[in-house]
Amino acid sequence: MEVYTTENEQADAVRRFFAENGKALAIGVVLGIAALGGWRYWQTHQSSEMTQASAAFQQANQAMTDKKAQGVEDLEKFVQSNSNNYGVFAALQLADHFAQVKDFANAEKQLTQAQGQAKEENLLSLVNLRLARIQIQQNKFDDALKTLDGVKGEGWTALQQDVRGNVLLAKGDAKGAREAYSKGLDSKPSQTLQNMLRMKLNNLSS
Structure with a gap:
């Protein structure tokens, strides 16, 4: 099923549907209206989810900044429950924390999870770059070279x-x-x- 990024694209698709399926015009109208309503609902839902994720990230991030004992655990829980950019940012921060205390195994764990969550090329490149550096610290040189292949963009x-x-x-x-x-x-x-x-x-x- 195609994913549309704008309502205009969706409207164009509905018009093409009408042109190609004149005999099913009535059904097409119903589907078009339903799809448009669904798209608007999805946009609102996504916006609401990201707003909530942003607030939760700021709260967990502040706990880490304040060096509260619960901070690391809260941020780990946040990463587990947010497979979006905020989850990736949280994992990056956790990895930095673990690297500072020379817990490279946990740093690698966080970055590996972020690697699977990052959808944007630049963010994924950042994750891969940091993961390769952590792998060097563990003498995982071949793994680091493989990870570096995932760093894209001039x-x-x-x-x-x-x-x-x-x-x-x-x-x-x-x-x-x-x-x-x-x-x-x-x-x-x-x-x-x-x-x-x-x-x-x-x-x-x-």
Whole structure:
């Protein structure tokens, strides 16, 4: 079943239905009205759900910020019950918390869950990038390289190649690391990232 992003698209589809199915005009009208009403209900329902999720995220996030003992547990429950962007943001925050206390296994668990929930390419790339870094901390170098393949989009190239270079260097592949850092530089990243990549290349040359 097609999913329509605007009411205009839906109206166009209903008109096409009428043109192609003149004999079923009456049924088409009923279906068109029902679909339009359903679409409006779905929009309202989705908006309400996201508003509630936003409020719940802010509450759980504040508990973490205030370093309350219940904060981590509340945020974990939030991630489990919200398979949307807010759930992904919460998982990212939890992963950061666990990484800070060097609980990399739990950090990986949160990021793996976020990986399955992220629907937008940029958000998924961010999750994959952080997951690869956590996998490096656990010496899961092959897993990290596979995860980095999920980092998409030109804007992520330099960061992706930077982390890839780190993985390859950790595996003893200095040539591969040099190629990765060079690709990162070729993507014309920010000045700060350019400086970092050049420094890593210089260290490999020395």
